[in-house]
Amino acid sequence: MSDIGIVRRMDDLGRMVIPKEIRRNLRFKNGDPLEIFIDKNAIVFRKYDPTPDPLGNQADNISKVLAETLGGEAVVTREDVVISAPGNKSLLKKSLSEDIHDKIKNGESYFGRKGEELMEGWDSKSNFICTPLNHEGNIVGSVILFKEKPTNVEEKVMLAMTAFLEKQY
Incomplete structure (x- = not known):
């Protein structure tokens, strides 16, 4: 404190x-x-x-599957706080930067650049793609994949994973 x-x-x-x-x-x-x-x-x-955490351990499963399938590293946030980071436990409980949080609140994927402040006081070491997690019209979290060159196909895979998480709510 x-x-x-x-x-x-x-x-x-x-x-x-x-x-x-x-x-x-x-x-x-x-x-x-x-x-x-x-x-x-x-x-x-x-x-x-x-509400209890509706994602349970699904957030960890999604992060692991994305990392194994697409390469790179993946995290899941609830609201603006990281709740799953199997590849980098130091990111757990970190808050997204206000700028990134504002960008995904409009409900669209965001492609970020290496060195951009993704979380408060933490600059991304890689490019990344952030897909918002939507529940009843509200952005309730996001899925983030760190990858040197994220592609549109990887964005579609992430959107599918995000849709799966949305069904958990």
Whole structure:
């Protein structure tokens, strides 16, 4: 946990304002339900998600199949957080960069370049293709394949895998 030095006072009803910078960094938006719990001696806020992980271990299976079939390395995200990275466990729980997250929110595949910031503080070591995971009109995640020269055929394979994951919701 980082000490960022922001002090807020609580009002008579126990309310406090979460600073805008923190809300932006955590991607909290107006109206987002937050889960509040105690961890040791700290109060923790996180986005509330009432559904269990619908993907279960399917995300790992898809990542492995894509990597074995197409070569390269594959990861799956839920929302903007990596939930499966069998080839590189250090990527687990990393958040997509705001720029990449914004690009896939329109529901179209995105071809990225080597050196582009894919995740917060992490530049891609390879070109990549990112296909959005759609559930009832909302982008709920993505499948990302790292490959030096991703092709349109590989994009179609990824779209098929993404469609399979969408059926898990």
